[in-house]
Amino acid sequence: MSPAQPLPAARLLAAVPLFKALTPRTLALLAEACERRPLRRGEWLFRQGEPSTGMYVMIHGEIKLIASTPARGPRLTDVVRAGQSFGEPVMFLERSMLVGAQAGTDALVLHLPRETLFAELERDPRLARRLLAGLSQRVESLVLAMEQLAMASGTERVAAYLLRHADGDSVTLAAKKAEVASQLGLTPEHFSRILRELVAAGLLRVTARRIALLDSDALMRLAQPR
Numbered sequence: 001m002s003p004a005q006p007l008p009a010a011r012l013l014a015a016v017p018l019f020k021a022l023t024p025r026t027l028a029l030l031a032e033a034c035e036r037r038p039l040r041r042g043e044w045l046f047r048q049g050e051p052s053t054g055m056y057v058m059i060h061g062e063i064k065l066i067a068s069t070p071a072r073g074p075r076l077t078d079v080v081r082a083g084q085s086f087g088e089p090v091m092f093l094e095r096s097m098l099v100g101a102q103a104g105t106d107a108l109v110l111h112l113p114r115e116t117l118f119a120e121l122e123r124d125p126r127l128a129r130r131l132l133a134g135l136s137q138r139v140e141s142l143v144l145a146m147e148q149l150a151m152a153s154g155t156e157r158v159a160a161y162l163l164r165h166a167d168g169d170s171v172t173l174a175a176k177k178a179e180v181a182s183q184l185g186l187t188p189e190h191f192s193r194i195l196r197e198l199v200a201a202g203l204l205r206v207t208a209r210r211i212a213l214l215d216s217d218a219l220m221r222l223a224q225p226r
Contacts, residue, residue: 009034009110012059016083018130019057026124033116039063039103048100054114055087056080061107062174065099076179079104088135091117104174152223157184158194160223162204166213173209 010031013019019027037056039045045056048068056063063080077099080086090097091114121128152160161184165171173180181191195211198204203219205212213219 009036012110013057016057016059016085018085018134021126021130022124023126026120026127029120030112030116033113035111035113037109037111039107039109041103041105041107043103045101045103045109046097048097050097052087052090052095052097052114054112054117055085055091056101057085057110057112058082059108059110061109062104063107063109064102064104064175064179066102066179067099074182076175076183078183079174081174085134088131154184154186154190155194155197156223157186158191158198159219162211162213163216163219163223166216169213169216171211171213173211177209 008031010027013027013031013034019030022030034057037045039061045063048066058080060082063086064076065078065080065086066074067077068074078086080101086101087097094114117127121131161180162171165174175183177191177195178188181188184191186194195204195206198219199206201218203213203215203222205214
């Protein structure tokens with residue numbers, strides 16, 4: 001298929017784990033209603049406080065989820081990558097967005113309207129089970145992350161973060177180091193100091209945002225709270 005003919009939405013959805021088990025009819029109905037949202041790096045998909053209109057599916061690129069409070073200012077809460085979905089919790093609660101979503105890279109996102117999803121959830125129980133499973137996994141990940149923030153040292157948090165986001169033996173930070181530091185509950189200075197210590201120990205090699213993991217076994221030992 002030529003670049004002038006983008007892949008049909010049904011094929012894009014069918015490649016996402018959340019939708020793989022759905023019937024062709026359900027996929028076709030969702031695809032017909034979904035909207036493509038191409039984004040340039042730095043462009044906002046939505047802002048914190050805007051009304052929720054549905055859920056989103058990442059096709060390619062990365063989206064940064066950013067929460068902001070008067071006391072702490074903006075803080076990176078998560079990075080969404082290809083094959084993942086987001087926006088479901090506030091969609092079900094019918095509340096405004098708890099975070100803003102900004103493109104960390106050029107990206108393509110599909111927007112699935114709430115009304116279409118609700119109608120299909122009532123008709124196709126497989127879609128409901130898939131969404132529930134996805135939300136349950138996300139809750140489990142959030143609980144583990146909160147436990148780690150509460151109990152782990154800064155070095156343990158950084159080691160666990162690197163292992164969790166590793167692609168083979170390297171990690172490419174999806175955001176600026178200061179944003180990653182805020183996600184881990186660290187100051188930028190503390191985060192940079194930990195990276196320098198891990199480099200000095202021979203566990204990492206840092207080149208801008210790319211971090212090579214030179215000793216994953218040692219990092220795994222460091223990631224275990226004491």
